[in-house]
Amino acid sequence: MSDRAVVLVAGATSAIARAAAVELARAGYGLVLAARDVEEARALAADLRLRHGAQAEAVELDALAFDTHPRLVADLVAKHGDSLEGALVAFGYGGDAARAREDFAEARRIVDTNFTACVSLLTPLAEHLERRGRGFLCVVSSVAGERGRQSNYVYGAAKGGLTVFLQGLRNRLFHAGVRVITVNPGFVDTRMTFGKPGTFLVAPPEAVARGIVRSIARGRDVVYLPGFWRPVMFAIRSIPEAVFKRMKM
Amino acid sequence: MIPSSVQRLSGWGRHPVQTCRVWRPEKVAELREVMAARPEGGIVSRGLGRAYGDAALNEGGGVVSHLRLNRMLGFDPATGALECEAGVSFGEIVDAFLPRGWFLPVTPGTKHATVGGALACDVHGKNHHRDGTLATFVDRFRLLTPARGVLECSREENADVFWATLGGMGLTGAILSATIRLLPVESSRVVVDTARTRGLDEALERFAEDDARYRYSVAWIDTLATGAALGRGVLLRGDHAPAARAGAEPLAWKPRRAAPVPFDAPPGLLNRFTVGAFNRVYHAAHPDRQGTLAGIDPFFYPLDRLRDWNRLYGKRGLAQYQAVVPLEATAALAALLERIARSRRASFLAVLKRFGPANPAPLSFPIPGYTLALDFPVASGLDEMLRELDRTVVDAGGRVYLAKDAALDAATFAAMYPRAGEFREVRGRLDPDGVLASSLARRVGLV
Numbered sequence: 158m159s160d161r162a163v164v165l166v167a168g169a170t171s172a173i174a175r176a177a178a179v180e181l182a183r184a185g186y187g188l189v190l191a192a193r194d195v196e197e198a199r200a201l202a203a204d205l206r207l208r209h210g211a212q213a214e215a216v217e218l219d220a221l222a223f224d225t226h227p228r229l230v231a232d233l234v235a236k237h238g239d240s241l242e243g244a245l246v247a248f249g250y251g252g253d254a255a256r257a258r259e260d261f262a263e264a265r266r267i268v269d270t271n272f273t274a275c276v277s278l279l280t281p282l283a284e285h286l287e288r289r290g291r292g293f294l295c296v297v298s299s300v301a302g303e304r305g306r307q308s309n310y311v312y313g314a315a316k317g318g319l320t321v322f323l324q325g326l327r328n329r330l331f332h333a334g335v336r337v338i339t340v341n342p343g344f345v346d347t348r349m350t351f352g353k354p355g356t357f358l359v360a361p362p363e364a365v366a367r368g369i370v371r372s373i374a375r376g377r378d379v380v381y382l383p384g385f386w387r388p389v390m391f392a393i394r395s396i397p398e399a400v401f402k403r404m405k406m
Numbered sequence: 407m408i409p410s411s412v413q414r415l416s417g418w419g420r421h422p423v424q425t426c427r428v429w430r431p432e433k434v435a436e437l438r439e440v441m442a443a444r445p446e447g448g449i450v451s452r453g454l455g456r457a458y459g460d461a462a463l464n465e466g467g468g469v470v471s472h473l474r475l476n477r478m479l480g481f482d483p484a485t486g487a488l489e490c491e492a493g494v495s496f497g498e499i500v501d502a503f504l505p506r507g508w509f510l511p512v513t514p515g516t517k518h519a520t521v522g523g524a525l526a527c528d529v530h531g532k533n534h535h536r537d538g539t540l541a542t543f544v545d546r547f548r549l550l551t552p553a554r555g556v557l558e559c560s561r562e563e564n565a566d567v568f569w570a571t572l573g574g575m576g577l578t579g580a581i582l583s584a585t586i587r588l589l590p591v592e593s594s595r596v597v598v599d600t601a602r603t604r605g606l607d608e609a610l611e612r613f614a615e616d617d618a619r620y621r622y623s624v625a626w627i628d629t630l631a632t633g634a635a636l637g638r639g640v641l642l643r644g645d646h647a648p649a650a651r652a653g654a655e656p657l658a659w660k661p662r663r664a665a666p667v668p669f670d671a672p673p674g675l676l677n678r679f680t681v682g683a684f685n686r687v688y689h690a691a692h693p694d695r696q697g698t699l700a701g702i703d704p705f706f707y708p709l710d711r712l713r714d715w716n717r718l719y720g721k722r723g724l725a726q727y728q729a730v731v732p733l734e735a736t737a738a739l740a741a742l743l744e745r746i747a748r749s750r751r752a753s754f755l756a757v758l759k760r761f762g763p764a765n766p767a768p769l770s771f772p773i774p775g776y777t778l779a780l781d782f783p784v785a786s787g788l789d790e791m792l793r794e795l796d797r798t799v800v801d802a803g804g805r806v807y808l809a810k811d812a813a814l815d816a817a818t819f820a821a822m823y824p825r826a827g828e829f830r831e832v833r834g835r836l837d838p839d840g841v842l843a844s845s846l847a848r849r850v851g852l853v
Contacts, residue, residue, distance in 0.1 A: 204477040352411025
C-alpha cells in the first residue's frame, strides 16, 4: 500500500458520501469505504478504482454496533498508520418522523444512528488524529439540527446534538492541529428527499460533494451546502420561540 | 420500502406523457425490495429515458430508475471485458475507457443510453453489417427476476433467458450487471470517407459494393427530395483512426460540451422549408472526400451536441419511426421514401443503413435488410401515415424497432415479430404473475 493520505468514508453508500468519495479520489486521497452493506461498499470501491484510478477498499461498518467501532479504527490505524489523514462521517437515518412521535424504538434508532453512533466512531478517530497532530474529521450534520420543528424534531434533535458535540470536539482538537468540519446540507437529491412533498431547491449530491471537499481543503469550521442555507437558517434561528411555536413547520 | 415519487414521464420523443410511480434505488438490496413488493400495475426498469416512445413508461404502474445503480465493477485489460451495472451510460464508458484505448463495440446514435436499456433494446450501430448488435459483445449478465431470483445468463448458462432478455424490452427482469467486451482502438479519432449519392439506387449499390471495407457505414437521406432525386443523400463511412494518423496524443479525449436547448421551440420550427434548407446545405457540405479525420462525438453522436434536442420539436414532441425491410424488398424501401416525400412531412436527419445477419434473440430488431430511421414532429395526420408505412413494412416482411415506437398495435406487432411466442414462453417462467409490465408491453400484447 502506498503512503498516500487515506480517508475513511463512514456510511459510504449514501448518495452524498458516494459523490464525496469521487471528489476525494480526484483530490488524491486513498479511500476506505465503510458501510453496513459491504457488498455495496465493494461495488463503490471497484467503481472508484476503475473510473478514477483511486486506491479504494471496502470494510464493514454497522453504525449501531458501537462496540465494534474502536476495533475498526484500530485496524485502520494498524494498516495505514499515520497515512490515515481523516474521516468523512456521512451515515444517517432519516427515519419515519410520524412513527417516531409514538414509537420509541423508531425514535431511538434515529437518535442512535445520527448521534450516538457518531460519538462512538468519532471517539477513537479523534484519539488517533490528536496523537498524530494533524488531519480532519468532516461530519455530515443537518440544517434540521438548528431548530426543532414539529415535522421532524427527533431527527433534528439528534443532528442538533451532533452539531454541539462537533463544536466541542473542534474546540478540543484545534489545539492538536486537527480540524473538525460540520457540514449542514439542506435538501439534497437522495433517498431521504426523493418524492417527498415539501422539499424545494433540492441540490444534486455532486454539488454538495464538491462543497464538502472544498471545505476540507480550506479548513472551514461549519459549512452550509448549498451556501444559501446559511442565511436561511440564520433567519429561522432568529424567530422568537413564542412566534415559532405557533408556526406549522 | 424506499420512497417513491409519482411523476409525469415520457420517452425521448416526449409523446406520450404518462403518470407513473417512480422508485430510484441506490443499492441493489433496495431494487430487490421494490421487485419483491410486487407494486400494483407492475414495474419496468428505466435508464436515461432515451427510448422514444413508451418502452420505459408504465401508466398507472411503477417505473424503477437504475440511474443510481451505475457502478463499474470490473475490467480485464487482457480481453477488454467490462462488468458494470445497468445504469452506467455509454458516455460514462467512453469517458473512462477511451483514454485507455477502448471504445464501445456497438453504439447507438446517442451516448446517453444506459447499458441496461441498450441490452433490453439489443441496440445496433453503424457497424451492424459486420458486427451485429450489442448482443455480439455481451458475455454475460445478472438478471433479477420476479419468480426465479437472480439468474446468471450467458450463451452457455440460462441461454434462453440470455436471448429473451436481449431485445426483451425489460420484460424478463431487471439487469443488475452486464459484462461487455470493449473494442480496442488506437486513437480517439475516426477516419471518414464521405460520398454524395444522387438517389436511392446508388446508395444501395454502394452499400452492396463496399460496405465490407468499412467498420462503420451509414447514409443520410434527404426525405424531401422527389422524382429522380428520391433518396439522394450522403454516405458516411469510416473506421477508427490508427495511432499514426491521430497526432501526438492519439487517445486524447475531452468530451464535447453539449449546448442546452433552453425552452420548447414554437410548433412548426422544423417544417419542410427549414428542414429542406438544412438538407440542401448538408448535401452541399459533404462533397466526396476520402480519409477525413473526425472526433468520436461528431461522428457517432451528432445530435448529442444539443442537450434536450427533442425540445426543438416543440411541446407536442416527435415521433421516431425506424423500420427494416429485407434486402430483396428494395421496392418497399422506395415506396416508403415516396410516401414520406409525398406527405411533405419533414424528417430531420433521416438515416439509411444496410443490416447484416440477425441474431438468435427472438425480439431483436435487426434482420438482413435495409433500415430507415426517421423523425417527424407530432402533428395531425401523422399517425395515419405511419400506419400506412407499417403496412408497407409488414407486407415486405419487415418490422418496426420497438425502442423507437409509440404507436404499433398488437396485430401489426404480431405480424412483424413472429417469434414473440418464444419470448412469452420464457417470460412466463420468469414472471408468471406479471410483475414486469410497461405501457409498450400492454400496447403490443407482450404481457
